Amino acid sequence: FSAMALETHAVPQLELEAVIGFNGHVISGLRVHPDKEHLIYPLGCTVVLKRIEDGKPEFLHGHTNNVSCISVSKNGLYIASGQVNFMGFKAVIIIWDYAERTIYAQLLLHKAKVEALAFSPNNKYLVSLGGQDDGSIVVWNIETKEAICGSPASPHSAGHCLTVQYSNTNDNIFVSAGNGTLxxxxxxxxxRKVRPTECQTGKLxxxxxxxxxxxxxxxxxxxxxxGDIMKINxxxxxxxxxxxxxxKKKGVSVLKMLKNGNLLVGSGSGTFTVCSTTNFKTLKKVQxxxxxxxxxxxxxxxxxFVxxxxxxxxxxxxQDFKxxxxxxxxxxxxxxxxxxxGTSELFATCSGEDIRVWHIDKPKELLRITVPNMTCNSLDFMVDGHSIISAWNDDKIRVFAPESGQLLLTIDNAHRVGVTAIAGTRDCKRIISGGGEGQVRVWExxxxxxxxxxxxxEHKATVNCIKIKSDDKECVTASSDGACIIWDIVLQMVIAxxxxxxxxxxxxxxxxxxxGTNRKVAYWDVYDGSxxxxLEGSQSGAIxxxxxxxxxxxFVTGGDDKLVKVWDYxxxxxxxxxxxxxxSITSIKICSNNCTLxxxxxxxxxxxxxxxxPLSS
Structure with a gap:
């Protein structure tokens, strides 16, 4: 964090226009702040505060690894977030001052992962639960920023605690549960002790x-x-x-109590229901x-919000439950x-098994193309705008229509070890692809x-990037083998x-x-490869x-230091x-009118x- 602060000191910051991103894998990671105006959720190693009215985001930076859990105090003064860390290292809990958007306290005791957090009803204490490799519960005093006491979360080593919840009226009572423990x-x-009482569920x-x-x-x-719900006194x-x-199929993953006494129930299969707490009957349901x-x-x-x-x-x-x-x-x-x-109105992204097309001004998903159980590694728009070309890990090149998502062409067995990079010529007649085996191929x-x-x-390892010269007679490829090759009638090679x-x-x-990985930005002569x-591109991590x-x-760069940098060439x-x-930043593009990045x-x-x-007129 200090390295980032050092590097960003006294350099003007880019103006943020919009963020598309939400980590839906963190259990109970989406919270509504008591001010009713902001949503709070983790995204990688940041905590996002997003205004409900207009979607304007703010970011809380301080975690060194992915945020694993989040909690908000009842009075809204504090947000607490825990993270994961590497085995053998401690995982930090950060308490944030909500009004100031600053770090109020950093709490360090749990090993490898913080599993769950809960504030006491009068905001005196925070209870934290460590992950499977830690297995402990700790109660923290928020005012003194110190641990009061701790205890193993489960009665025996075989049990694994998954969640913790504070009483609604009593700062001294909370409940924990998981596999083999309640x-x-x-x-x-x-x-300075916490005393557990085992809940009795009989044969259940x-x-x-x-x-x-x-x-x-x-x-x-x-x-x-x-998939059922237990009611314990x-x-x-x-x-x-x-x-x-x-x-419920795939189990009950999250519960929320309504003021009228009914329960909101979310399941692992995607069913979201309102159920009665007296007989557990479903009153409303949506998939x-x-x-x-x-x-x-x-x-x-x-x-x-769900x-x-x-x-x-x-x-x-x-009322309408839609x-x-x-x-x-x-x-x-x-x-x-x-x-x-040309238009700079549309952009496309690929992740996992899908390609998505977005509108650049209102970051809204216009189209989703899914190839189940495959991974799309790279994509490009053809210059005429009539097709999206894409590189996939099943050794195939797929060409889609950008309006309908219709599959126009499949090139089977394009590369061994997957297709890893792709580019189209300006005349829209050829595709150049790179593969995991290091080959570069030209397709008509x-x-x-x-x-x-x-x-x-020529390449001996994965081809990561391909760029084509505007006359379509030359291209340059970058590879993990430490070589960049300029392909033409005359072959030039730059090696670093x-x-x-x-x-x-x-x-x-x-x-x-x-x-690449040496954090340097290097300029090379095209004609002789010299x-x-x-330039020193980054102080930490690959570009x-x-x-x-x-x-x-x-030009712009982005990499493992999570910073977007704009450079004077x-x-x-x-x-x-x-x-x-x-x-880590994975890819970065400037639109052709120099207005958007x-x-x-x-x-x-x-x-x-x-x-x-912007381009001067």
């Missing part, structure tokens, strides 16, 4: 995913992997009831895409971004199919001690710039994406820095920036 805890402050053996406690603290409701710890008779992972209520419960594993966010009103999709995004790393040539597109024109075998990730032609096409200059503006005066200095990404990252986010150097 306990009520009482905080004994004078003796269940793994508990989530807990919700009734407003008057009478009952604990436990959602289970079996909080005073006695005894099983009172369970149901429904037909359990969503993939498993429900978050439910939170806005205000008194007339409106609520997040799913498919990285979708929905808004509901209690799902209004308010945001959709990629649920895994975005591998590539391409902006349509024909009215009734395709023909392989050439196979070039790096795994090349990305390469660009300068618009005047007498130079190329490259970058090195011209080298994964790079693009040059149409006038050739500026001739001066070789950074003019602006963009701070928003919570994961799009960057994507490993946490599934797509960020739109105002490009600070």
């Amino acid at each position: 306990r009520m805890w009482e905080l004994d402050l004078p003796n 053996k269940r793994i508990v995913n989530c807990i919700e406690i009734s407003e008057n603290d009478q009952f604990i409701f436990c959602g289970t992997t079996s 909080l005073k006695t710890g005894l099983l009172s009831d369970y149901g429904p008779v037909k359990p 969503l895409e993939k498993g429900v992972t978050s439910i939170d209520i806005r205000g008194e419960g007339q409106q609520f 997040g799913t594993e498919a990285a979708q966010m929905y808004r509901f009103s209690y 799902a209004e999709l308010i945001s959709s995004s990629h649920s895994s790393a975005v591998n590539d971004v391409a902006i349509s040539f 597109l024909q009215p009734s199919g395709h023909r392989l024109l050439e196979t070039m075998k 001690n790096t795994l090349f990730r990305t390469v660009c032609y300068h618009p005047e096409e007498y130079q190329i710039i490259t970058s 090195a011209i200059r080298e 994964n994406g790079m693009h040059i503006s149409q006038d050739g005066k500026h 001739m001066e070789g200095v950074v003019t602006h820095i963009g701070i928003a990404h919570g994961g 799009i960057s994507t990252s490993a946490d599934g986010a797509i960020v739109r920036w105002r490009f600070p150097h």
